[in-house]
Each structure stands twice: as C-alpha cells, then as structure tokens.
Amino acid sequence: MADGTRGKGDHKEPPDDEAALSARLQRLGERLDSASRPSENVSGPRQSADASAYARGFRMSTELVAGVVVGALIGWLIDRWLGISPWGLIVFLLLGFAAGVLNVMRAAGVVRENKLND
Amino acid sequence: MDPIHQFQIINLFSVGKLGNIEIAFTNSALFMLIAVFGLTFFLVAATAGGKAVPTRMQSAAELSYEFVASMVRSTAGQEGMKFFPFVFTIFMFVLSLNMFGLIPYAFTVTSHIIITAALAITVFLTVLLYGLYRHGLHFFNLFVPKGVPVYILPLIVSIEILSFISRPISHSVRLFANMLAGHIALKVFAGFIILLGGALGALGWAGGVLPFAMIVALTALEMLVAFLQAYVFAVLTCIYLNDAIHPGH
Numbered sequence: 001m002a003d004g005t006r007g008k009g010d011h012k013e014p015p016d017d018e019a020a021l022s023a024r025l026q027r028l029g030e031r032l033d034s035a036s037r038p039s040e041n042v043s044g045p046r047q048s049a050d051a052s053a054y055a056r057g058f059r060m061s062t063e064l065v066a067g068v069v070v071g072a073l074i075g076w077l078i079d080r081w082l083g084i085s086p087w088g089l090i091v092f093l094l095l096g097f098a099a100g101v102l103n104v105m106r107a108a109g110v111v112r113e114n115k116l117n118d
Numbered sequence: 119m120d121p122i123h124q125f126q127i128i129n130l131f132s133v134g135k136l137g138n139i140e141i142a143f144t145n146s147a148l149f150m151l152i153a154v155f156g157l158t159f160f161l162v163a164a165t166a167g168g169k170a171v172p173t174r175m176q177s178a179a180e181l182s183y184e185f186v187a188s189m190v191r192s193t194a195g196q197e198g199m200k201f202f203p204f205v206f207t208i209f210m211f212v213l214s215l216n217m218f219g220l221i222p223y224a225f226t227v228t229s230h231i232i233i234t235a236a237l238a239i240t241v242f243l244t245v246l247l248y249g250l251y252r253h254g255l256h257f258f259n260l261f262v263p264k265g266v267p268v269y270i271l272p273l274i275v276s277i278e279i280l281s282f283i284s285r286p287i288s289h290s291v292r293l294f295a296n297m298l299a300g301h302i303a304l305k306v307f308a309g310f311i312i313l314l315g316g317a318l319g320a321l322g323w324a325g326g327v328l329p330f331a332m333i334v335a336l337t338a339l340e341m342l343v344a345f346l347q348a349y350v351f352a353v354l355t356c357i358y359l360n361d362a363i364h365p366g367h
Contacts, residue, residue, distance in 0.1 A: 055346050058292060066288035071280055092280075095273075099280035103288065106281075 063103035071096010121305035125229055125298070145225045146233070153214040153227070182210065186352065193356035194363060201359050204244070208237060209352035216297060216344035220337065228347075229297040231290060238290035241355050249362035260365040289354055296347045300340045307332050 075092030079085040105111040129142035164179035172180060186206045190198050212228060219226025227233055249257040261278040262271070310329040314322035 054343075055350055058296065059288075059350065062288040062292045062295070063284075066284040066291065067281060070284040070287060074280070074283075095276055096280050096284075098277045099284060102277060102281050103284060 059107050060104050063107050064100040067098075067100025067103050068093070068096045071099060121302045121309065124301060124305060125226070127230075146227050146230065149215065149218060149225045149227050153211060153218055156218075157210050157214050182206075189349075189353060190356050193353060194360040197363050198356060198359055201244075201356075205352055205355055205359070208241070208355055209348055212237070212293065212351050213345065213348035216348055217341075219297065219301065220340055220344060226297055226301055228293055229301055231294040234290040234294040235286070237293075237351070238286040241289065241358060242286040245358045245362040248359075249365060252362065253365055257362075257365050260361060285358060289351070289358075293347050293351050296343055300336075300343055304333060304336055304340065307336060 071092045071094070072089065074096070075089035078088035078092065082088065102111065128145045129140075130145060130148060131143050133141045133143055135141065160175070161179055164173075164175040167173060167176055169176065183206070186209050187199070187202060190202050190205050194201065215227045215233075218224050219228065249260070261275050261282065263274060263278070266274050307329045311323075311326035314326045314329070316322070318325065
C-alpha cells in the first residue's frame with residue numbers, strides 16, 4: 001500500500017532520493033567529523049569555570065575565605081604544637097590572606113597559572 | 119515551620135556497631151542509594167537500544183556524555199579523558215542529588231558539608247597521588263613559579279602551598295553553601311504563607327499568594343543553581359586534575 005501511494009504526490013521528492021539522501025548523510029558525517037576534530041586535538045587550554053555572574057561571584061568569595069581559613073587553621077595548630085603563640089597565627093593568617101587573594105586572582109583569570117617548562 | 123528541620127539526619131535502621139559508634143542507615147544514605155540506582159537504571163536503560171536515531175532517553179544519555187566529555191577535553195586536554203569516568207560519576211552523582219533534593223519532602227544530601235567535603239577530598243587526594251605517581255617529586259614544582267628571585271621564593275612557595283591546601287575547602291563549601299542557602303530560603307518563604315494565614319485569616323491566605331509566587335520563582339532558580347553547582351564542581355575537578363596531568367604547562 002505504501003509503495004502504491006508513494007508515487008501519487010504524497011511524496012513531493014522524486015523516487016530516486018534514496019541515493020541523494022545517503023550522499024547527504026555522508027557529507028553531513030564528514031562535516032561533523034571535521035567540526036569536532038579541532039576540539040579533540042586541543043591539549044590543555046583552560047577555560048574559566050564560570051557559567052553565570054552569580055556562580056562567578058560565589059566562586060570568588062569562597063576562594064578568598066578558604067585561603068584565610070586555611071591560613072588561620074595552620075597558624076593556630078603551629079601555635080599549639082610549638083607554643084609560640086601568637087606568632088604562628090599572625091604569620092599564617094597573613095600568608096593565608098595572600099593565598100586567598102592569589103586564589104581569587106587565578107579564578108578571575110587575572111594571574112596566569114604557574115607555567116614551567118618540563 | 120522550622121527551616122532547618124529539613125536537614126535533619128534520621129536513622130532509618132541500624133546496620134551494626136563499630137566500637138561505640140552506631141553505623142545506621144540514614145535518610146541521607148537512602149537518597150544516595152536512590153540517586154545511584156536511578157542513575158544506573160537511566161544510563162543502562164537509555165543505552166541498551168543503541169539506535170542510530172536515538173530515542174529521547176538515549177538522546178539524554180548521549181547529551182550528558184557529550185557535555186561532560188567536551189568539558190574534560192577543554193579543561194584537562196585529551197590526556198584528561200582517562201579521568202572521564204571519575205568526572206562523569208561525580209557530575210552525575212552531584213547533579214542527581216541536587217535535583218532529587220528539589221522534590222518536596224525529599225532530603226538534600228549535598229546540603230551536608232560532610233558529603234561535599236568527602237567528594238572534594240577525594241578529588242584533592244586523586245590530584246595529589248596521581249601527580250606524584252606521574253611526575254614524582256617534579257610535581258612539587260607546581261609550588262615554585264618560574265622566574266622568581268631567590269630571596270622572596272620562601273614567601274611565594276608558602277603562599278602557593280596554602281593556596282593549594284585551601285582548594286578542597288572552597289571546592290566543598292561552594293556546593294554545600296549553595297544548596298543549604300537555597301533550601302532554607304525556600305522553607306522561609308513557605309513559612310510566610312502559614313504565618314500570614316494564621317495571623318490574618320482569609321485576608322492572610324489571599325496575601326499568601328505573594329510569597330507563593332516567590333516560591334515558584336525560587337524553585338526555578340534552585341533548578342538552575344542545582345545544575346550550575348554540579349557543573350562548577352565538575353569543572354573545578356577537571357581544572358585540578360589538569361594540574362596533576364601537566365603541572366608544568
């Protein structure tokens with residue numbers, strides 16, 4: 001039945017479109033291949049992790065706070081173990097703040113990541 | 119009415135004892151199991167057919183694969199694809215936990231910092247151990263920027279080390295705080311409806327339309343946040359893994 005009605009204008013394309021279709025599919029496949037290849041061969045570029053301003057802002061603030069918190073924690077522990085209070089806390093809080101600022105600048109893409117030549 | 123009540127851990131049944139600590143199956147564990155089984159079922163069922171023209175389910179599974187794969191390639195390079203199963207698991211696990219948490223009466227597992235911290239520390243240790251395995255002690259050159267004068271090198275190196283140690287903290291706090299804050303905001307606005315209705319009667323219930331509209335908007339926002347935070351968690355995992363794969367460049 002389907003074969004009988006196919007020729008009667010239900011189908012606007014000519015009957016020999018099977019070959020054309022497969023040719024088009026092949027061309028599409030080639031184009032897809034060439035379109036997806038560059039992204040596969042790129043090795044190790046960095047993209048920022050941000051998809052929206054909200055996420056971006058939240059990321060910056062946690063980066064800063066995390067640096068300060070880690071500095072304060074390490075300073076406090078060193079004070080307890082070595083008994084040099086308050087010097088460990090003072091020094092490591094400042095270092096932690098610097099680390100937090102570094103984190104934020106890295107997250108914002110202001111400072112490049114460390115580059116070394118192996 | 120208590121906006122914090124939703125985060126309570128409930129022991130469903132006891133599994134055994136480890137010393138004095140009771141090992142219990144909690145509602146948190148239940149939702150993690152649901153997420154794991156749901157994901158497994160979804161992915162297995164979606165890829166079972168393997169048709170050239172995908173069904174809707176298969177298309178969704180292929181989209182999630184492509185999404186994570188392109189994320190890993192663009193942040194960690196082609197070599198990072200060996201960590202693809204790890205990143206894909208983390209992304210899908212966090213995403214489904216976040217999404218399941220949005221269903222009313224469901225428990226949001228990722229709103230507990232112990233869960234996000236465990237995930238972040240897993241990533242941190244993976245980076246550290248793989249970096250040491252792959253590059254040996256050369257990995258620690260990550261902390262020594264090039265072209266820095268020797269006399270300020272100790273300062274720079276200690277700042278770099280602190281910055282490295284602070285990674286799992288910011289990594290875990292970001293996901294946890296987003297989920298916690300969002301769910302508390304939802305509960306607080308829902309509480310306004312009850313408060314208005316209780317205080318003003320019929321007028322209050324009519325006025326409750328305003329906070330209700332807010333909840334609808336916030337729920338939509340929370341859907342976005344749930345996806346976005348899972349994405350950010352996975353992208354940062356890739357960025358940290360990139361350091362382990364190429365600490366130099």
